[in-house]
Amino acid sequence: MMRYVIVGYGIAGVSAVREIKHQDPEGRVVVITPEPLPPYYRPLITLLIHSPETPIELDEEDAGAEFFTDRAVALRPEEKVVVLASGRKVHYDRLLIATGGVPYIPPVEDLPSQGVFTIRNREDALAIGRYSERCKSAAVIGGGLVGIKTAEALQKRGLEVNVVETMEEILHGRLDKKGTGIIRHRLEEMGIKIYTTQTVNRVITREGAPRELILSSGKRIEADMIVIATGIRASIEWMSDSGIKVSRGIVVDEYMRTTIEDIYAAGDVVEFPDLLTGSSLVSGLWINALQMGRVAGSNMAGGSSRYPGALSVMNAAEIVDIPFISAGIIEPSNGLELIERQRPAYRRFIFEDDVLRGIVFLENVERAGLYINLIRSGRRLGRLKEKAIEGVLSYADLWGQDSRH
């Protein structure tokens, strides 16, 4: 009987377990996770800041696995053993590393121990919500998607919110400049203060808690609490002695195999090439982690599935009542054509000849999936290009084009 060990129980781990149990119901599955069960929808945690009762649990009926609530601290491939913080050693026949990411914390002078949070787990979000009850103001360091969602949530709790971002724009890399500009404008209209191209030089504290931030421009902003949302790094320190090849994340092939036999990796912990550009990417996207976990699980149980790869830019969200979806290449470079439409809502298309390479849709996000499928397939649009740009492209067009050839 095969013994499968899964380290980490985010969506990559969850979907791997599902797949293993589906393909090898007899197999023994052991899950090691430091977080309490049940697993949950991680992208929802910012909602807990202002509505802690929001249901975010994944509805996993009996997963058919054994659970160790513990943390993995070392990996010894030569012994086929994972070492846990408790000292326990867990033997595996096949191992999946799905430990996700850990928050990156930028160097900031005088960062106090109290009133400063990162946001990665359910508990982080609940703690931020609880602490915010005693605060009038907050600073969110990092203007990415998580940072902005956190800022929105804190504002809903009635705090004066400041966002500090080192890049020129918020939501960097997720939207083009015009798109982020529109969202920034709306956020500012709602009273959230945004400081871009700035870093936090130091924190002035009172009774061990933050009071004021001094930015690189010299600007001082009041903040009774600080949330650090400057992104995540792959959680790989614990297995750094294992000999598995890592770069920004664990290097895997399309079967989600690492460089060491019987060890697989999936989710936010791995790096893989972008479908369009080939450049390496560490994704934080739910659906990517889900698919990787499933591919890994299937292959661990003796299958032969391939992960088709993903786009490094692929986002759907709604911020300050502005829905947006973006995917593929969103800034044109050599040989790419940029087409923008302002009406009825802002839309941007990046084409290479008649092949769609990227989109940004704001407000009117309908049929974005149809377009993203075109990006993924690299399909030549021919006469349909114009219809695509005018927003009247439909599945009927593709069906019609296919049935003619």
Next chain:
Amino acid sequence: MDQVFVRPERCMGCRSCEIACAVQHSKDKTLLSAIMQSPSPQKRLFVEWADGLKMPVLCRHCEDAPCMNACISGCLYRDEKGFIRRRKERCIGCWSCIMACPFGVIVRDRHKRIAVKCDRCHKLDVPACVNACPTKALILVDVDKIPGDRRKSVLLSINNGEA
């Protein structure tokens, strides 16, 4: 399992299916009250066109449903009949499903921050759109009743409007 099949060469583009869909998703489920309802009910399928072609485009309740895979809030699920449905109260309006659906048939509710999609009229034996189609461009086929070895050819002939 019953599946809805589309036979584009029979589609007249009359949009009867769209109207029936909206009515079925209204409060009282009659045309008159649906027209009066405010906000007005939303359709979940779309009569689209291409050169020399008209066809309703609707949710396929995909086997490996990208919308459900992409859902980050536990809203979309597969029910006991195999239909991909919503737990409305869990939709947070993140639009991941719209990002994932390659058919472009999931839309935003016009008034609430919630995604709207076909529920295959799960309470009805025959979905409203199929019932409303005057030319049988939309038909319901019990795929399981077609012998496995003939399934492909039968389905192909259905799609070509021959059956």
Next chain:
Amino acid sequence: MERSMDRGTNLAIENAKALGLSTVWDRYEAQLPQCGFGETGLCCRNCMQGPCRISPFEDGPQRGVCGADADVMVARGLMRAVAAGTASHGGHAKHMAHTLLMVAKGQTGDYRITDTEKLKAVAERIGVEVNGASIEDIARGVALKALEEFSEKDSPLIWAGTTITQGRIERFSKLGVIPTGIDSVVSESMHRSTYGVDADPVNLLLGTIKCALADYASCHLATDLADILFGTPSPVKTAANLGVLKTEAVNIALHGHNPLLSEMIVQAAGSDDLKIMAREAGASEGINLVGVCCTGNEVMMRHGIPMATSSVSQESILLTGALDAIVVDYQCIMPALSSIAECLHTEIITTMPIAKISGAMHIEFDEAHALEKAREIIKAGIEAFKKRDPSRVKIPDISSPAVVGFSAEAIINALSTINSEDPLKPLIDNIVEGNIYGVCLFAGCNTVKIPQDRNYIAMIKELAKRNVLILATGCASGAFARHGFMSPEAVDGYAGEGLKTILKAIGESAGLGGPLPLVLHMGSCVDNTRAADVAVAIANKLGTDIDRLPVVASAPEPVTEKALAIGTWAVAAGLPTHVGVVPPVTGSRTVTEVLTSSVKELLGGWFIVEPDPMKAVEALYQALTERRKALGLKL
């Protein structure tokens, strides 16, 4: 899809995009796909047991609730469309007749009899005593006879009976399709197509032809009376396309169909006090009138007022940002004008009690005080000019020269400079010799379903090359004028050798200082009977009938119910008649077969339904060839 072949229109569409306004093309796209039951004529809403749809496929319902099958349903629908077209031309004609009667009675000081020769000619033709009668008495006689045409008489319509060949009359009598009243046949058509009346598709089609002949009479009547009141057109130089708008003038567009109002505005625009008022408002070039659609044709051919655009692209003239007012009467006026005007300074001025548009200014037209109303309208245009935003003005610098106004009389006049004894002889000789291979009348509209003007351009180039003499009316005129085909210069570029020679010979002999234009402009869409008059004259002279002449007609981009009525009477007149958009009849095999084939045996003409312009040319050319062969003319 490409929207227009016209650069001016395309620039205006760009302006619309920039302003976030939708045009007819956007609205068409929003309608797609359009319902196939409507497209094929298989939808009936004539009673409240319906609506009924008949499936074009065998496994759907083949009859409506009442039992009407596809043939009956389609034939009823066509009859109702032709009745609506006839009602439109009838309304237009009746309006002219009432006004003529007011002139005769001295009830309006603003109108007068301009062409007394035509008055007398019409009076003699319809049996009104001319000798010893005053002009007023003749006018009164003609007007009363005209008004009698609308109700049911015990005799055929005079305007049909006296204007066609004996051969046609005999055919029509045999088929029982001679109408005895214009309004009465419209009424009869509505009656027989209502619930539970006529259910024989062939009988319904004959009724439709009868109604279309009433349309013919209406059109002829309207043209006759317009010429009597405002003068019979003769060649005049003008220009066409959006470039005829002027930045430094109060631009007022005249849109719709009836010359009664527009003639008054042209007259009022000439008055010094209004010109001064316009200059004082800042318009250094005063008042600039431009035409749109068929009102545009009317004032273009009588006064040389330039044609800004035609019906489908009517919004484009507003989108230049330079139009101060658009005055409309009736027919082909898009309700969309008022929503476009909401975002611009343009005043939309409706004038007819039966044609108001919400959001528009209404200045009700009154024949007794016509000039006063016209002045009021121009003043409203001057007021609107003051609100014009110069930063929004984008007039495409595009216009083409045109020579227009070839009424039947003008053509005979020109021909008589070659042979004053027998003016038709040079024309007939050239047809016999093959210098003119045949004649094609282009009529009808522009449609969103075809890139604007595409079919016109493709077809004229090919037909002119093959020495076919081209006549045009209505929005066909607009299309040809916009693209320069109505200029004498186009002859060298496009006409075949034979056609070139004869156009040059007539033009020079008539003292035009060059050839006739490549396309002879015969007026607005109500003026199609002008072309019929020429054909009738040739047939009568040769002692034959129209259905044997090498004459064809084409509506390559049709839209309206009026176009269906005209097309039907063109077929009845014996012309092979091309339509470039499939009319809603294809749901019935019987109706489609009768209209495109077996009607030929009955009347000599038939419908050629062909969206592809080059295939249409081949079909028309083949019809001309067959007729030339039958007459023993040179091939």
